[in-house]
Amino acid sequence: MKTIAKIFRSQQISLNKTTVTFSHCLCRLFLLLLLQFLHQHSPPYNQLLYSPHPTHPTPPPSRHGPIRRNRRKFRESGKSDTIPPPYSWATNQRAIIHSLNTLNSKQIFTITGDVQCKRCERKYEMEFDLREKFAQVGAFIALHKVAMHDRAPDIWMNPVLSTCKFCEQENSVKPIIAPKKKEINWLFLLLGQFLGCCTLEQLKYFCKHNKIHRTGAKDRVLYLTYLTLCRQLDSTGPFDR
Numbered sequence: 517m518k519t520i521a522k523i524f525r526s527q528q529i530s531l532n533k534t535t536v537t538f539s540h541c542l543c544r545l546f547l548l549l550l551l552q553f554l555h556q557h558s559p560p561y562n563q564l565l566y567s568p569h570p571t572h573p574t575p576p577p578s579r580h581g582p583i584r585r586n587r588r589k590f591r592e593s594g595k596s597d598t599i600p601p602p603y604s605w606a607t608n609q610r611a612i613i614h615s616l617n618t619l620n621s622k623q624i625f626t627i628t629g630d631v632q633c634k635r636c637e638r639k640y641e642m643e644f645d646l647r648e649k650f651a652q653v654g655a656f657i658a659l660h661k662v663a664m665h666d667r668a669p670d671i672w673m674n675p676v677l678s679t680c681k682f683c684e685q686e687n688s689v690k691p692i693i694a695p696k697k698k699e700i701n702w703l704f705l706l707l708g709q710f711l712g713c714c715t716l717e718q719l720k721y722f723c724k725h726n727k728i729h730r731t732g733a734k735d736r737v738l739y740l741t742y743l744t745l746c747r748q749l750d751s752t753g754p755f756d757r
């Protein structure tokens with residue numbers, strides 16, 4: 517009898533164990549289903565935890581914003597190598613003019629440029645004979661180059677301006693320098709010895725596009741601009757640096 521009672525008790529225990537295990541499984545299943553439901557119907561956890569305004573979730577960043585900015589940057593830095601020649605005596609390279617030989621073959625003998633009187637403010641076009649004016653500049657350089665010591669002389673730094681053909685004011689007509697640097701009339705400025713009217717920034721632009729990577733005071737950069745322009749016209753002349 518005792519033995520039967522023992523067996524019965526042990527079976528009851530194992531039955532109880534089974535019941536416990538079964539209810540445990542049910543509980544876990546319920547929890548899993550609940551978690552799945554919450555996951556599907558609630559906002560993302562990171563939004564709940566990190567969003568400063570969880571009630572007004574911030575829209576995703578615009579797809580076009582950064583891309584457009586990059587494109588603009590590319591346009592700014594990605595300038596084309598050539599430009600439409602701003603004058604018949606200019607090449608399609610920035611700050612580079614044709615040689616005398618090319619200008620002769622193109623029958624270009626007169627160089628024009630826009631000027632304005634400082635007194636009466638009238639604007640008009642001035643013209644130079646290419647050969648005559650270049651001979652004057654070349655002779656001046658040949659004569660004074662050694663004494664210049666790589667610096668523009670005062671006459672180049674502070675050019676004597678022409679007399680106005682309207683109001684006849686002396687030393688009053690200054691060249692109109694194109695606001696866009698690629699449109700600066702370099703040959704006209706050279707022939708009139710007006711290059712000193714350029715800003716340091718404009719002269720540095722010229723040097724940069726002629727592969728002269730030199731910074732310095734205006735008299736040095738101006739000297740280099742004069743010599744380089746003369747060399748562009750006549751590479752055999754006394755215009756080495």
Ligand SMILES: [Zn+2]
Pocket residue numbers: 633634635636637638680681682683684685688
């Ligand atoms: Zn005038």
